[in-house]
Amino acid sequence: MRTVHAKEAIMLAPLPLEPISLAARSVHRIENAKGIRVSCVRGVAWITQERDPRDLILAAGQSVVLDRRGLAIAYAFKDAVITVGAGWQLPAPRSLPVASEPERARA
Secondary structure (H helix, E strand, C coil): CCCCCCCCCEEEEECCCCCEEECCCEEEEEEECCEEEEEECCCCEEEEEECCCEEEEEEEEEECCCCCCEEEEEEECCEEEEEEEECCCEEECCCCCCCCCCCCCCC
Protein backbone atom coordinates (compact mmCIF):
# COMPACT_ATOMS: atom_id res chain seq x y z
CA MET A 1 0.00 0.00 0.00
CA ARG A 2 1.37 3.39 -0.96
CA THR A 3 0.60 6.62 0.87
CA VAL A 4 0.47 9.82 -1.12
CA HIS A 5 0.84 13.15 0.66
CA ALA A 6 -0.91 16.08 -0.95
CA LYS A 7 0.98 19.35 -1.02
CA GLU A 8 -0.67 21.89 1.24
CA ALA A 9 -0.36 25.64 1.14
CA ILE A 10 0.43 26.95 4.59
CA MET A 11 -0.95 30.37 5.29
CA LEU A 12 0.83 32.51 7.85
CA ALA A 13 -1.31 34.27 10.41
CA PRO A 14 -0.29 37.84 11.12
CA LEU A 15 0.74 38.58 14.66
CA PRO A 16 -1.13 41.48 16.20
CA LEU A 17 1.27 44.37 16.80
CA GLU A 18 0.53 47.54 18.72
CA PRO A 19 1.79 50.64 16.93
CA ILE A 20 4.41 52.69 18.78
CA SER A 21 4.14 56.43 18.19
CA LEU A 22 7.44 58.28 18.25
CA ALA A 23 7.50 62.05 18.53
CA ALA A 24 10.05 63.89 16.39
CA ARG A 25 13.65 63.37 17.63
CA SER A 26 12.65 60.66 20.13
CA VAL A 27 14.00 57.13 20.51
CA HIS A 28 12.62 53.68 21.26
CA ARG A 29 14.98 51.11 22.83
CA ILE A 30 14.79 47.48 21.71
CA GLU A 31 16.55 45.09 24.09
CA ASN A 32 17.81 41.67 22.93
CA ALA A 33 17.11 42.76 19.36
CA LYS A 34 18.26 39.74 17.34
CA GLY A 35 15.32 38.29 15.38
CA ILE A 36 13.00 41.24 16.07
CA ARG A 37 11.15 42.82 13.12
CA VAL A 38 10.86 46.61 13.09
CA SER A 39 8.35 48.06 10.63
CA CYS A 40 7.82 51.71 9.83
CA VAL A 41 4.11 52.45 9.50
CA ARG A 42 4.31 56.23 9.13
CA GLY A 43 7.16 58.71 8.82
CA VAL A 44 10.84 57.76 8.67
CA ALA A 45 12.81 55.87 11.33
CA TRP A 46 16.55 55.44 11.71
CA ILE A 47 17.55 52.06 13.17
CA THR A 48 20.96 51.35 14.66
CA GLN A 49 22.15 48.15 16.33
CA GLU A 50 24.82 47.64 18.96
CA ARG A 51 28.23 46.76 17.42
CA ASP A 52 26.95 47.31 13.87
CA PRO A 53 28.40 50.11 11.73
CA ARG A 54 25.38 50.09 9.40
CA ASP A 55 22.67 52.71 9.64
CA LEU A 56 19.24 51.52 8.52
CA ILE A 57 16.67 54.07 7.36
CA LEU A 58 13.08 52.82 7.13
CA ALA A 59 10.37 54.75 5.30
CA ALA A 60 6.66 54.01 5.69
CA GLY A 61 5.92 50.48 4.46
CA GLN A 62 9.46 49.17 4.98
CA SER A 63 10.68 46.73 7.62
CA VAL A 64 13.83 44.97 8.75
CA VAL A 65 14.59 41.92 10.89
CA LEU A 66 17.40 42.85 13.27
CA ASP A 67 20.40 40.54 13.12
CA ARG A 68 22.53 41.60 16.11
CA ARG A 69 22.28 40.65 19.75
CA GLY A 70 22.07 43.44 22.27
CA LEU A 71 20.50 46.86 22.07
CA ALA A 72 18.93 48.46 19.01
CA ILE A 73 17.59 52.00 18.82
CA ALA A 74 14.79 53.36 16.63
CA TYR A 75 14.99 57.14 16.17
CA ALA A 76 12.25 59.27 14.61
CA PHE A 77 13.44 62.18 12.46
CA LYS A 78 9.90 63.58 12.50
CA ASP A 79 6.75 62.13 14.08
CA ALA A 80 6.66 58.43 13.16
CA VAL A 81 4.84 55.20 13.94
CA ILE A 82 6.63 51.85 14.11
CA THR A 83 5.77 48.30 15.12
CA VAL A 84 8.18 45.97 16.90
CA GLY A 85 7.59 42.23 17.05
CA ALA A 86 8.76 38.75 16.20
CA GLY A 87 10.64 38.37 12.93
CA TRP A 88 8.61 35.22 12.17
CA GLN A 89 4.95 34.37 11.94
CA LEU A 90 2.95 31.44 13.26
CA PRO A 91 1.09 29.19 10.82
CA ALA A 92 -2.62 29.94 10.65
CA PRO A 93 -4.78 27.43 12.52
CA ARG A 94 -6.03 24.65 10.28
CA SER A 95 -9.71 23.99 9.94
CA LEU A 96 -11.11 20.50 9.75
CA PRO A 97 -12.12 19.31 6.29
CA VAL A 98 -15.83 19.61 5.56
CA ALA A 99 -17.53 16.83 3.63
CA SER A 100 -19.15 18.06 0.44
CA GLU A 101 -22.14 15.72 0.91
CA PRO A 102 -23.48 14.19 4.10
CA GLU A 103 -22.51 10.60 4.56
CA ARG A 104 -25.39 8.18 4.06
CA ALA A 105 -25.82 5.17 6.26
CA ARG A 106 -25.87 1.91 4.39
CA ALA A 107 -28.72 -0.46 5.12
